[in-house]
Amino acid sequence: MPIADPRSTALMPMSPHETANAAVLASRVAAKHSEAGLRRGRRLTAFLSVLLRLLSLAGKLALTLYMAWAFSLSELGRYGLALGAVMLAAEVFGFRLEYVVSRIRPQKSRCVAAGRHG
Numbered sequence: 343m344p345i346a347d348p349r350s351t352a353l354m355p356m357s358p359h360e361t362a363n364a365a366v367l368a369s370r371v372a373a374k375h376s377e378a379g380l381r382r383g384r385r386l387t388a389f390l391s392v393l394l395r396l397l398s399l400a401g402k403l404a405l406t407l408y409m410a411w412a413f414s415l416s417e418l419g420r421y422g423l424a425l426g427a428v429m430l431a432a433e434v435f436g437f438r439l440e441y442v443v444s445r446i447r448p449q450k451s452r453c454v455a456a457g458r459h460g
Contacts, residue, residue, distance in 0.1 A: 409421070
């Protein structure tokens with residue numbers, strides 16, 4: 343790869359040693375930038391996860407406050423009993439599939455396991 347000579351406008355070819363050093367330097371810079379991008383991506387993912395959890399809690403609080411405002415005490419009592427019965431039935435009969443689904447780990451494909459991904 344030719345480089346510009348600072349004393350003239352003519353292009354001078356790089357020696358093999360200079361070419362190798364430039365390639366190593368370029369790969370190190372690329373690796374540093376990709377690591378920084380991964381760290382930034384992980385931080386963004388963690389932030390979004392916390393944000394979604396907080397929004398979920400805020401939504402539940404808003405729904406609870408609305409129900410307390412809109413329903414009478416007897417209606418709220420019946421709602422609480424019905425909700426408790428549904429939650430108990432889900433535990434007793436095993437309808438809580440998110441616990442099972444969240445623990446299923448996908449199998450690696452043969453190409454990834456053999457190192458031929460890409």
